[in-house]
Amino acid sequence: MAMNAPATGGPNPPGSSEDDLLVARDLKKWFPIRKGFWSRVVGHVKAVDGVSFNVRRGETLGLVGESGCGKTTTSRLVLRAYDPTGGTIHFKDRKLGWIDIPTARRSELRDIRRNVQMIFQDPYGSLNPRMTLREIIGEPLLVNGIASGSALQDRVAELLRLVGLHPEYMSRYPHAFSGGQRQRVGIARALALEPQLVVCDEPVSALDVSIQAQTLNLLEDLQGRLGLTYIFVAHDLSVVQHVSTRVAVMYVGRIVELAPTADLFFAPRHPYTEALLSAVPTPDPDHRGTRIFLAGEVPDASNPPTGCHFHPRCRYAVEACRTTVPPLVELAPGHQVACHRATELSLAGVVPGS
Amino acid sequence: MTTELIDPPARTGSAEAPRPLDTPVVLDVKDLRTHFLMPGGTVRAVDGVSYTLHRGRTLGIVGESGCGKSVTAQSVLGIVPRPGRNVGGTVTLTRRDGTNLELTSLDPRGKVIRSVRGNEIAYIFQEPMSALSPIHTIGHQITEVIRLHTGAKRDEARFRAETVMRQVGLPRPDAVLDRYPHQLSGGMRQRAVIGIALACNPGILIADEPTTALDVTTEAVILDLVRSLQKEGGMAIQFITHNLGVIAEIADEVVVMYMGRQVERAPVSQLFHAPQHPYTQALLRSMPRLGHRAHERLEAIQGMVPDPYDVPPGCAFHTRCRHYVPGTCDSPEYLEVSPRHWVRCSRAGEVA
Amino acid sequence: MYWRFRRHRLAVVCTFIVVFFYIVALFSETISPLDPNKVSNLYKYAPPQAIEFLDKDGNFSFRPYVLGFKSSRNPETLRITYVPDPTKRFPVRFFVPGEKYMFWGLWPSDIHVIGLGPDAPANTPFHLLGTDRLGRDMLSRIVYGARISLSIGLIGVTLSLVFGILLGGVSGYYGGWIDAVIQRIIEFIRSLPTIPVWMALAAAMPPKWPPDYVYLGITIILSLLGWTGLARVVRGRFLALREEDFVLAARLSNCSEPRIIFRHMVPSFASHIIASITLAVPGMILSETSLSFLGLGLRPPVISWGVLLQEAQNIQTVALFPWLLIPGAAVILIVLAFSFVGDGLRDAADPYGR
Ligand SMILES: Nc1ncnc2c1ncn2[C@@H]1O[C@H](COP(=O)(O)OP(=O)(O)OP(=O)(O)O)[C@@H](O)[C@H]1O
Ligand SMILES: Nc1ncnc2c1ncn2[C@@H]1O[C@H](COP(=O)(O)OP(=O)(O)OP(=O)(O)O)[C@@H](O)[C@H]1O
Ligand code: SF4
């Protein structure tokens, strides 16, 4: 593994440390809202609005939050599937050293794409139904000029084995596979270029629990074997808790809490995190009804509330919450929170299980 | 520091304990069979499924991907995609006026079944994008449905649409209605689809994995909405999901499917506390649990899902079952082992 | 998809009809028994000759015969009328040498699929569908007319396909203001009343143009107005596919834009396009026919079905020589056949009618 390649690119981005792989600072993505005959821009959806985080080499950074809070947008910004409205994302490339993804040149981007790959949520929509597994998994190799002909065939077979599929399946089409098997194909494709960072956008949401377990085990094995780093978006908090080293909680385009997994789950410091944890359905039909319901209007990303975005729905909100934006500050080592009352509140987390 | 609070929303725990299944049956599915006649052989996607939906109650359906949950739902509504064919069984709907209607014998494109769909039985598609057209706005699609089923005028339908969108927790419904599906996040799309289904106050709701793309707080809002609609209107719900937490939360009775057949059916508490079928037991074990130690390996079910063209003889689960005994497991019957608790396993009782 | 198409019996039958017609158009020289332009003074307005299987004694014979004509002048109208003459029997032969021709203007040949052969005396009539006012063989003229009429349909649709895919593709792939402009243009063109616009454009073509220029001109006019429907289909599919995960996955693997478009997007809607084309061809054929019928399109000596029908324009001929209307039947048959095939394809490609 080329872990110790010299950083030849740009200077170290501010706030980065030796073991960081990706450093995002003040990331913004505003989607224009268009209306009328000539599609004039009448406003913006602030899908991501000032997000900063570091991803350390070899870790799994969980990303959770309300639906529509900008998780997918954030992960697509990392892949530069979208151009950000503002901010920087520095990635420490094996060859090039620190590169700012949004301003990378075409040739640099080609290189970054080989190192940053994605696993999709939908195992049906993410595989071209008209291509065989060989073509799907081999495409990145072919397009990047890494392998062709029988070398390609061998590499695809190797990747299929890596994700636990028979290499004989190579000439089949995706429709012949179940959701879990397709998800493995998607994982094999993402790993074809031997990336360093894999962005997983809800990789197990569409899978049933037993296949979910297989897939999570597979992702963990691969991380151990290949030294992969994951950004892991998911809704199922028990899954997030299971796989993540650290977890970032997003709310309406911003990160409100970022902490090591155990800290975040057992001792949350942000009221939204508390509400989120309380809403996790417990697999016990006789213990229903301990959820905190988030009352109040659901915030709209094109016109978010003033001050703390969460204040209209927060049980602990005070006057200051309405007027000033709480900054994301480090309260304990590695535990960042954006809440005016973070120091004084004691919030309920998850009760440790047996 | 000021501690003057701005009207704090109350902490609510609204879910209630599972309820007994003593209400009238509104949908009676008996021995439903739907097969796909493919060039490579026959896929018995649904092979003898029976269950009942009760007024004001929720039936949960769980099972591995590809076990036939969606096809069961589609068979009830007569919308099985080709080359699927309903090859047996009956589906009896008790209509609002008290009359019974057998659905499988109806012309699947006829007037009667179309008046049933959407009006009396609403269906939430598993894949929200397949229920939404990419080239029309969300609002256009919802008002269309509302007008079709209620004959409301354009403005009225638009107003209904906004109300429903607010109920499913979409911010700024008026703005969302003017957007195209791809401009919404995954969860917003899913909520839009739920809204379309609920817009016409159906008597029966068949929801196919409606909350998979939702975060837990939004999921809670949806489950709460569904429950309150159920309480008000006595809606019967068939809830398909693979999230056992959600099943525990919302279902009164649960059906577990494997390879097109029911392997277990039980009241929800019974299923979670005393599962009888090895498959159900394995499912419950493979679930990551909140608060347990992270990074320990999950207990996945060993082996591969069998090829649907080639279902193993005898108990379909025997290739992966840790309690399999050759000879004993050749033809498990579907038996009622305790009141309202059915199991299809030759060793039921011994393996609990 | 093939499978679903097979279920439409009618569409399958119609496919054979369409294929048959195009084979006729392709091999018109060989299939037509006679030179379509050969004038015969002996047999003007001769009625169709029946093929008979009974020999002189009334016994069945496998070699079919046609009967010669006995001509007589009607003393009142002074018209020549033809009645079959049972004493003159000419065996019909298949794949026989006959009049010489240049196949596609390239190879000389004299083989005809059907004919009387060299043994029959000169000037023996052989007009299975009768003759026109100059004694030209209608069957041969219809066969040659098929070549022009059907190819106009095909070439016209190909041209509109090029326009449609190009503009629809640009519109759908890039979106934004380009999309808005193209959509407005499409709406404008669609709002034009077609027949007057055709007439104006066709009338604008210099009357001195040689027939092949007119042919091209007509094709271009038809496709200029016909591309909008296809462009809409293409745009819709592009809009939908642009958001598909597998397209994003391809982009993330460093696939080039052309590769994404032609390898991933186009195959996914090829079936829709084929269905739309099939539905557009009959429109083109009808348009050509109506233009020529109105005397604004192709003109003699070019032979197209529209031209043939123009010659059958007055009531008198229709009443006395109904076989001159057979080209109309050909038009109806092919248009219906195409529509059914197109419907079948559309249903097969998209069973939910979206
Ligand atoms: N292409 C787009 N054009 C306009 N708005 C968009 C677009 N894509 C996303 N948005 C908006 O950006 C916001 C964030 O969307 P995003 O998909 O990142 O949410 P998410 O956190 O992934 O949600 P989910 O959990 O539901 O998938 C939403 O309000 C959405 O409507
Ligand atoms: N259109 C189709 N053509 C052929 N086979 C199909 C089709 N739709 C479903 N099947 C088959 O029917 C079986 C049951 O599918 P179904 O969609 O009901 O599974 P499911 O239980 O809903 O799974 P999931 O959890 O993945 O949604 C599968 O084996 C599948 O291969
Ligand atoms: S800053 Fe105020 S409103 Fe925001 S979470 Fe903290 S207490 Fe609640």
Ligand SMILES: [Mg+2]
């Ligand atoms: Mg998302």
Ligand SMILES: [Mg+2]
């Ligand atoms: Mg399903």
